[in-house]
Amino acid sequence: MNILLTVAYDGTNYFGWQKQKERISVQQKVEEALSRLLKNDISVRGASRTDTGVHALEQGVFFKAETTIPINKFPFAINPFLPEDIVVSKAVEVDDNFHPQYSVLKKTYEYKILNSRFKIPQLRNYTEFVHNELDIEKMQKSCRFFVGEHDFKAFCAAGSTAKTTIRTIYDLTVQKNNNIISIYVTGNGFLYNMVRIIAGTLIYVGEGKIKPEDIKYIIESKDRKKAGKTVSPNGLTLFKVCYI
């Protein structure tokens, strides 16, 4: 049986999604819970590696197992085996052609910024704090320059092993609700740190350090140094994964 879970997690206390030696990961916790529930060693694969401190609302998690638990009851069965910062919200059966990464059609990330004079402690693990008042309209005007198929080399962290730096962004929006600015970006795939560099570049626009139309030239330059800084992982959430 091929099972796809939708998993939410608070990444604050984990060294990212991916299993590692001697450092606690979300993948390890999910595998331990499934292995205990199903009384069998279970290995899982995620749709997306998320870094240390990055959160997920709907991470896709795939595994193979034999079970008599009805698939729609599976979240209720597995949640008691998970720590309180990891929650399974959905389980579906998928066919043999399904692949946890290659079957991904598009992914959406959310990046949250607290734009205020002082930090709000309750938001410290879930937002990037920006003290300077950001011009939300300018940030919104920048969005259209990102949309489409582009070589996003300027928005890729050094040391990436990606075969190509060409990606397609389907949608990018910036919203403001009181002093929280939320950036939503949907694409067919993302380079290493790409969303955090896009967010950092949008902050530069909001601060007036660069103009909205400069985005076009930054993309064309393919030069990481021209884009904004890589902002903190805390503000980042893997928001949604859509499969074929």
Place this chain on the structure above:
Amino acid sequence: MNILLTVAYDGTNYFGWQKQKERISVQQKVEEALSRLLKNDISVRGASRTDTGVHALEQGVFFKAETTIPINKFPFAINPFLPEDIVVSKAVEVDDNFHPQYSVLKKTYEYKILNSRFKIPQLRNYTEFVHNELDIEKMQKSCRFFVGEHDFKAFCAAGSTAKTTIRTIYDLTVQKNNNIISIYVTGNGFLYNMVRIIAGTLIYVGEGKIKPEDIKYIIESKDRKKAGKTVSPNGLTLFKVCYI
């Protein structure tokens, strides 16, 4: 010099505001920070005692001290001495007639509910989780029955030492934003657990266990057993304190 601070804190890791022996409190952390900054033993008084796990966005904190730090720079001076879950956002000088509790004109609390099929781990310390779908309109229709001067004995935890259980609620509103329901209640003062019992009673209304107009009779009964349960402290935030 009489100084009034506005202090935000994440109450998750504290046994409430009030200083206690052998258990860590927000008051203790604020006093330690001020004592280190001002190189003198400083005692503070809060506008409101908040319980274990309860948060604050704008707690009022009063103390007397001699300092040459300009009052508008004071938050920047004190914040480096505080842990990351406590932040001072404002400091003002007040006159000798000011009293941290008696000078309070009104207080606003916020109570947040996550109303969804599954928990969201990022919200676990900041919301009460309710699985049953709540009827927001019915909750909103209940609000007017609370507003005004009433004997709120039915909404007071047993063991309260309050001289009178009469309080005035100036405003009560219920808002919904996606799957988050926020209750805002403003009053001249609150009995022990009063906001958490009001929230628990509004949840009963939202679940259809009681009708909006039943609130009137619950208040009149002065019987704690007629009101809803005391919901968790996690959802509660001291939102604002207004002084005379």
